[in-house]
Amino acid sequence: MLDLGLSxxxxxxxxxxIVIGPEKLPRVARTVGTLLGKAQRYVADVKAEVNRSMELDELRKMKETVETAARDVEQSVQSAAGDFEKQWQEVAGTDQAALAGPSYPEYRHPKKKWRLKQGSVPHWFKARTGVRTRALSGAARVAKYRPRKFD
Structure with a gap:
């Protein structure tokens, strides 16, 4: 790099x-400053792009290693499952009656809303005890309980 000190x-x-002159020097300095700023931004963009590409390469390598490890695990699981199936067939073929065990009845789903129907209170009981079964709006309540005027 250039080593530019104060001197x-x-x-x-x-x-x-001396070369440019005092009239044009501020304009030239502004132009040089903007060009240097653009150059610095360009260099920073190039550095960022290089860093991104390096990180992308590292991520690709990591992805490949993870994929190979996943394939190895999958193959080992499949081979172990195949061995288990073979052993199971050998055992199940020799002693089928001993492995069967007790049989249980098949699960039947209860009818729709049976818990709700079992726990609900009958309407005749609600009417006898004075439980409100229907909600009234505020206006309907005022109209219902407003004292009547006799003309």
């Missing part, structure tokens, strides 16, 4: 003042 910058500024 070198002062020397460059003095030469630019």
């Amino acid at each position: 070198k910058m002062a020397l460059i500024g003095a030469v630019a003042l």
Whole structure:
């Protein structure tokens, strides 16, 4: 990199003042500043892209290792399941009656809403005890219980 200290910058500024002139120097300095800013942003973007590509390569490698490990596990599980099935067939073929055990009745789903019907209170009981079975709106309640005027 360039090693620009304060003395070198002062020397460059003095030469630019002499060569360019005091009228055009601020405009040239602004232009140089914007170009340097653009160059720095471009370099930062390139660095970020390189870092992203490196991380992407690392992730691809990690994905491949995980996939191979998953395939190995799947193959080992399938082979173990096959061995288990073979052993089960050998045992089940030799002693079928001993393995059968007691038979249980098949599960039947209860009828729809039977718990609700068992736990509900009959309407005749609600009417006898004074339990409200229907809700009234506020306006209906006022109309029902408003004292009547006789003309």
